Amino acid sequence: MMADKITLAHGAGGYETSKIIEELITKVFRKKKIWGGIGLEELDDAATIPIGKDRSIAVTVDSYTVKPLFFPGGNIGKLAATGTINDLAVIGAEPIAFMDSIVVEEGFPIDDLRKIIESYEKVLREYDIALIGGDFKVMPKNQVDGIVISSTGIGLLEGNPLLDSNAEPGNHIVVTGPIGDHGAAIIAAQLGINDIEVKSDCKPILPAIREAKRVGGLKVAKDPTRGGLSMALNEIAAKSNVNITVYEEKIPVREETRALAEMTGIDVYSLASEGQAIIIVDEEYSSELVKTLRVNGFPEAEIIGRVVEKSREPRVFLKTVVGGTRLLEVPRGELVPRIC
Amino acid sequence: MNLSQEYVKRRKKLLEILSKYRDPELAKKIVEKIHGVAERISEKRILIMSFCGTHEHTVTYYGIRSLMPSKIDLVAGPGCPVCVTPARIIDTSIKLALEEDVIILTYGDMYKVPGSKLSLAQAKGLGARVEVVYGFNDAVKKARERAREDHVFIGVGFETTMPTVASYIYSNRMPDNLYVLPAYRLTPPITKYMLKLKEISINGIILPGHVSTIIGVESWLFLEGIVPSVIAGFEPIDVLMAILMILRQIARGEARVENEYHRVVRFKGNEKARKIISEVFDIVDADWRGIGVVPESGAVFKEKYSKYNALERYDVKVDNAVDIRPGCRCTDVVLGLAKPTDCPLFLKACRPERPYGPCMVSSEGTCHIWAKYGGYIASEKEG
CATH class of the missing domain: 3.90.650.10 (PurM-like C-terminal domain)
Incomplete structure (x- = not known):
């Protein structure tokens, strides 16, 4: 049985998160994979789309929110780029290209945004990953807490995925x-x-x-x-x-x-x-x-x-x-x- | 002390703790001795009760039950303040918040405990103003910041939480917009009560560490000649040592009060804190959640300080509070008569994320500890 309202525990990544994803997502969608690749059912860190013998495209997506946005050892930009690389890496893929979606709150300091994006870019540059597109939106004040970054990673997987x-x-x-x-x-x-x-x-x-x-x-x-x-x-x-x-x-x-x-x-x-x-x-x-x-x-x-x-x-x-x-x-x- | 200072202190202590009180080699030696002494004891079953929820945490978190000889049964006792606070107190706080529009200040553990119907967390959803504080100092700070609003602090806990409140009152430093809803409970009287229960026969007690730093070894001397008892710290070596000391007493046919936690606990305790407590509080008969009234086991403000009592300030009455909801075995768990796994609701209708009974809420609650750290593994092995 599920609680009637979303609580923070539903997003904490533990027992409640698994429960609600199963109830509201995995049970709901019918087509959950493509061409025999890894799909929604596996709930793994990334999905795959086979593109030939022993070769797949690996895809992952994640939204990043963190408080504070700048923390000892990084910021939300570095975290988003790193997390996306890591989700591809753990399935055995080599990241090749990313797309990002940034939703930022009205009144957010442009200097901070610049720093965040520079950190994101620095990680991509180090691993020779292209940013091939994205989306940028501004929400009215108080409708988003600072900034939310969604990052989609595309990688190339040779051989079997690490499941x-x-x-x-x-x-x-x-x-x-x-x-x-x-x-x-x-x-x-x-x-x-x-x-x-x-x-x-x-x-x-x-x-x-x-x-x-x-x-x-x-x-x-x-x-x-x-x-x-x-x-x-x-x-x-x-x-x-x-x-x-x-x-x-x-x-x-x-x-x-x-x-x-x-x-x-x-x-x-x-x-x-x-x-x-x-x-x-x-x-x-x-x-x-x-x-x-x-x-x-x-x-x-x-x-x-x-x-x-x-x-x-x-x-x-x-x-x-x-x-x-x-x-x-x-x-x-x-x-x-x-x-x- | 703020959190930063507390952290620095904790970090400094950690190295010592790791080398002395979590030493794997030392643990192994003590466990061997426990097995040796247990063999010399003729009783088929030895029941050792740890008073504190924090001791139960240590027992479960370090898998200490799995190291015990089969004849030793480690049972958790009533030492979870949040679990034994009557539902009436929670109901009253909710009523105060909703009807009198005061701001309720509470410890985090208390926040999610169900009252008769609602918890403070749920009441907040209905518009009650409820805020979590780290302690009474924090409550005072919040009250001072909002001088025009009335605040009520839920005064729960054992002898450890009483001195801070008492010292503000005694030294006349209480903000005049802050009141306390008193629900303080005392540990020696409930221990006395436990020993009189017919349903359970306790062969040894691990006495509370933190409480004893305040009340001292001398407050436990009434146990001498009755049951082997050891005041213990909260690291695994402390608990293992306490078990060994209790077994040695049993083997020798003694029943003394010993102090394993001598690095912190003094014979007379914290005399200054005790003095202030006795200046500010009167001892009264008090009810424990699900257990009922235990003689001389509660504390309320003396007449001259009664203006700080929220119940004097506001005319709120709560009738028919329900301590234990149907099916919940929290009372038996608190008294050591049942294990969490004996309750049909455990990890089914009652889970840490959706607690049904009070023992599943607090980090000191036995059901919560077992659910989080798999305490049921050792009990499964018993059969």
Whole structure:
């Protein structure tokens, strides 16, 4: 049963988001894929349109809203470009062209808009991605909160897509670096905590996925954005019908991020990253992958766990730092800092 | 203290916490000892109750139940202030907001707890002015910023939340447009009450850490000779140590009050805070949500400070408040008589995103903790 009105929890990327998307979108549309590619049903990070043998166009779209618009480590422009690249990267595609749609509020400072667009452009330039079109609208004051950017990414995919449903028992789970920094930076900014040294990790993870492809044995790649590590691992477990075990001791978390999470009562494993990937590989490739990642821009990469077994009731288990076992649950509800 | 300062303090402490109180090797050693001592105890079942919701959080978050010998049952107790605040208090706040047009100031945990019918969050949708505050200091600040508006702070919590309010009143620093709706509850009386319950036989109690920093070890001495008790901190090593200390007492046939949390808790507690509390508050019989009246377990302002009591300022009456809605087993969960999984509504009609009963709302509520961190895994293993 659904609540009668949209709440912020419906957009928090956790349990409620999955529920409402299923109710209002996936159940409603009839034609959900094209030419046997990946479509709406898969609810993966990007869709594909096959254009030949072993070749597809990959497409993704995402709207970006963030408060504050400028945060330690980036701004909404950098976030939009990065997020779009990452959504293509985790399906195994090379981004080639973007289109963007900007909706901005009347009275918004042009200088800020310029900075935001410059940041967006800088990311595209670095990865040689073309901006081939877009849309620009202004809304009357108070009808949009500052600026909303929608970004469509088009990529080229050679071979099979990296689907969340590809994980198999025995596979190892690698994370490219400390998780939750983006979420921590945003929450700190929203709460007015200025003494925090944590910055958003906002950056393309494409180089990590390229390394993983080169090393081999690659099964799944995923960026733990909204809902954090908990959400990402639960999605993989559910779509692959497997149980997963991860080891708390191995999961890299910056001290600053952990301190903030504990102070606010937010589970650190549900904090978003915008510049880390979860990469699932055949067991025999994991050490080589971590070694390669560490010398190629991801010095804190770690093997954090493994896919244990096939399961009809897929679950993610966390071996805690004191050796206990608990479930790493899908984050539920809005991420509100605990107060008392 | 503002959030930035709190963060800096937290960060500084974290390194020490990680190396001392979350040390995997140390944890392993304590767990081994727990198994060893448990074997020497002849009882087939040992029930250890942790008073605090925060202890239950530690137990579940670190999977401590899964490390216990099968004869040890770790049960959560009544230490969730938001869960035990009567529905009447929420109903009254809503009425104050809607009929008297005051601004209600509340802790975030309280905001979503259902009253008889509505929560404050739902009342806000109907036009009630409700704002979440980080604590009483924050409430005072808001009231001062809006000198022409009347504000009511919902005064919930145990001995830990009382000193701040008491100190504003005692030192005559209360803004004259701020009132308190008092619903303070005291921890030793409910502990006494729990021990008299026929339905549950408690073999050991993990006593509250934060509360004890205020009331001190001495306030718990009435438990000596009755039940093995240990005041504990909130890190996993603290809780494991407390369990071990309780088991050792059981093995030796003792029932003492020990203090594991000596890095913070003193024998006499915080004497200044205790003095101010006793200057400002009178102890009275008080009702706990779903449980009923527990003797001498609540606190209200003394006669000379009654002008700060929202119930004196406004003439609001709430009748027929409903503490526990049909089907909800929150009372049993709070008293340790049932596990969340014993409730037919758990994770079905009652979920963190749509709580039906109070124990599913607060971060200290047992049902909420189990739902969020899979506390039911360990209980499933038991069979």
